[in-house]
Amino acid sequence: MDLFFIEYRDPLFSIIIFFLIIFVITFFSYWWGRYRRKEDSRHLDRFLRQFRSLPSKEELKVLISSGELSEKSWLLLANSYYKNGDYEKSIEIYNELLKVSSKTNTKETMFLLGKTYFKAGFLERSKHIFLEILKNSPRTPQALHYLLLVYEYMRDYKSAIDVLEPLDELGGDIELDRTYLELLLVMNDVKLNEDEKQEKLLKIYKEKHKLVYPIFEYLFRVNPELAWKHFDSSKSEDLTELLWHLEVKNLNLDIISQNAYLRELYSARGDVTLAQNSSIFELDVLIKLQGKANATLSFEYICQSCKGTYPFVFTRCSSCHAIDTAKVEWSLSRDYRGDFSEENNSFQ
Template sequence: MENFLIDYRDPIFGLIILISTAFIIALFSYIWGIFSSSNESRKIEVFIKKFDSTNGLSQKYKEFLKSIKLENDTLGILANVFTKSGDFEKAINIYLIALENAKTKKEKEFIFTNLGSVYFKAGFLKKAEEIFLKNLEIAPRNKVSLKILSVIYEKLKMFDNELEILDALKEQDVEISKSLAFVKSQIIANDKNLSFIEKIEKIYKLESDYEMVNRIILELFIKHNEPLSNLKTFPKLNDCIDMIWYLEDAINLQDKEYKALFYAKNLINEYEESEFFEINAISAMRRGLFFDADLNFQYICDDCKSNLPSFFYRCPVCYSLKGAKILPKIVRKNSEINMPF
């Protein structure tokens, strides 16, 4: 026993123990690395089989692209060409071939990001969600995946999930205040357990400076046939003219723009000039005893300049959350009345 204690205190003995321990740890790490890599490869294979489509590239062309072993950057360019032409299934097939060839996390992150974006553009929201969540397992701070996921959850009205994504973006210093105000107002507006009054009070408590929140409140008043005289704050007319124009009772007459609109509609007799050429023109027609002029509306995204037929808070083309720029156009009056929501 005494000899053992002497050996135990020997520095060489301690060095042997240290080297042996380091060797065992390195061996287990190596074995675990091989196992993890093999397991990841199996997961990728399952993933590819799950998302592979027979409606895109034929098997002949798939095998050809695999055999010539193009770089993933080149495959990405080819897939992007198909994406821009709207041939999403071919783009998906190419990204899956690239994914099969991918070796590094950086390559997989690039492919998952683009593959998810293609599914999103094609309108397959749940598949896009699955791909982006897979991408976040590899790259938890991927901003593209997080931003598009927030839009997906918004479209699917999964607002609690969207709040989680917005928190992740906030941690990366992404400006989310406008999105946060919109999401919270939507959660309140869609809560079936709240009365109309409770919804309005909660939305007012958001204390948001964004005009879109005032429009959301106005929409709720109109949808519930509540008297608009109870509104605390009216949106600026250029943010809601497409709703106010169809009202049959004059409201908010202390605002000059509202007053000018209701004069043009022949609902009040006191004239007011408007910043809108169209309202001034219809007012002039009224004074000329022509009452068949009406307005209809187009909607423009300030970011991508897309022209769309109905109002949007988030542009369906570029997904910017700035709301639509509302453009009135003078037309001949008819009996059909359409609210923009």
């Protein structure tokens, strides 16, 4: 009998028992974890099933007040709706959260609600939300920034300029915003005649050397002669689309002949024959074609701040709201205007 108990005191037996216990614990922990994940998944599926169609306001109020999900979870759900463009669902969740949320999270929820109103195009509601935030927390740069955007989209440029003062006090870089808003104010001021607008725009350009495209787009549209007079050849590539679409009657051949890039550009378009080739592939191809194919340039713009791509020129990026960050890219494309003209001729 003593011999039997001595065997249990054997170190090798103790090691076996130790690893056996570890195996049992690991085995049950693994399956218990799988069971819990499965139950959590079922619970989440049951919850999300409620949102395949938007609950009514009363149902949403009950769901939020019941505390089945934390406030942070509701904010994540509302944000997912926001990112998917379901602004109505996002707005209703934020509104209900404001009725039950703690005071510590009220400011954050109100900001998200105002941001969603802005994205959805409800500018007046968005403005009231941000003004309410600033009434209680004046030193909130994010709310000031969005309030500026709201005023800008509402074409209330004077109010937008007023917002720059508190932003400046909070240490924000407002110089470019101020220049841009002053530019919009001049362009949309009905009290100014065309000559006064042109003078003010040229003054802005000479002082800041920013916002080249909107300034010269306006000048080439209303007074091409003045635009060419103050044209900066170093900005030619930035204005490629604008120059490409200029009417022949508005071209200044003296300036074009003195600038290598302009010679290549308008030789590619077929207006002049001042260049035989170009270091830019697209222009070189068009010069070599000499109008033998219906080809032209197409343009797109990349925001150098957020890398968003747009098929049209912009001054303020609609995604990240950066100003004067558009970089032009061009490519060869078919000129459908030539097709239309051939079709029209065939019916004559």
